[in-house]
Amino acid sequence: MRNSTRSQVDPFIVMDVMEAARQAEAAGRHIIHMEVGQPSTGAPKGATEALKRALDDYTLGYTVALGLPALRQRIARLYGEWYDVDLNPERVVITPGSSGGFILAFTALFDTGDRVGIGAPGYPSYRQILKALGMTPVDLPAAPENRYQPVAADFAGLDLAGLMVASPANPTGTMLDHAALGALIEAAQGQGASFISDEIYHGLEYEAKAVTALELSDDVYVINSFSKYFSMTGWRAGWLVVPEDHVRTLERIAQNMFICAPHASQVAALAAMDCTEELQANLAVYARNRALMLEGLPKAGFDRIAPPDGAFYIYADVSELTGDSRAFAAEILDKAGVAVTPGLDFDPERGATTLRFSYARSTADIEEGLARLVRFMAARG
Helix, strand or coil, X not given: CCCCHHHCCCCCHHHHHHHHHHHHHHCCCCCEECCCCCCCCCCCHHHHHHHHHHHHHCCCCCCCCCCCHHHHHHHHHHHHHHHCCCCCHHHEEEECHHHHHHHHHHHHHCCCCCEEEEEECCCHHHHHHHHHCCCEEEEEECCHHHCCCCCHHHHCCCCCCEEEEECCCCCCCCCCCHHHHHHXXXXXXXXXXXXXXXXXXCCCECCCCCCCHHHCCCCCEEEEECCCCCCCHHHCCEEEECCHHHHHHHHHHHHHHCCCCCHHHHHHXXXXXXXXXXXXXXXXXXXXXXXXXXXXXXXHCCCCECCCCECCEEEEECCCCCCCHHHXXXXXXXXXXXXXXXXXXXXXXXXXXXXXXXXXXXXXXXXXXXXXXXXXHHHHC
């Protein structure tokens, strides 16, 4: 039986690293996980308690395709609380994780063969989902002097149907301010390209608040998720904010592709949005971990790093240490017992000389991981 050409997507390398780490742990080794972008905490207690009550009281069948009205309303209120944006809840579409949001957005906005610009380095699944849907991802190599974020000159004359940006970004953690984000929106719209803003790391900022594209334009798609700030990765709950005249289009696609996001996850997500004290305590841990990483990685020899404004990643240029980041990551796992992600996941052209370090785990794990990296690099010479 043949496979389709659209199925020929690249593997998600970080998942391979996770499997190698799992095998090492199964063999009895203690591995420090700096590879995966997953909070070490679970869903907030208020979320799990709300779901327990719902399991006793409701059957939790299908919801309407756009999601629970109460959750859409609460998300709209969040934009007022975080950004002073007055958002119509009718524009909010609940999705099965941000991945479901990407599929819905790409399907609604682009046709087969359309060219969509994505920053490099960037989240690898953008590229693979676009390819699987028969679209053409166009990598926009972002310069270190631009904080590894795309600028308008990067896509001038490229005939794009769309542009997707992320702030805070994965793998760098860098953010776009009002001026930079506004310039990208203006340039994309000036070329007739749809603009998509991936904001799944909003809430995880350390020195300045992230800017939502909705502060600058209503003619954009915004994607967010409960996975990162709300610490609900496995629950698969996210959302889209779209222009009002796109809602019915998204609704029709969602009805047929997903029916709805998981009802149980929507119940938990709604409660999670009011667990501010617990969520801010998690953020304080990440802030401490970030400080440790910014101090400890240079001591180990990883001193060429992007400025991490948000999320929970450090992206390091290791070109002076290796030309094969995948082999280097495997060596670090084998000899130091620390799992890190090779940059090839995020930048196919330049990623052979970069690594991503995640600091989403406990502070004790980060301290131990840094100590191991220092010893490993000293022994390596």
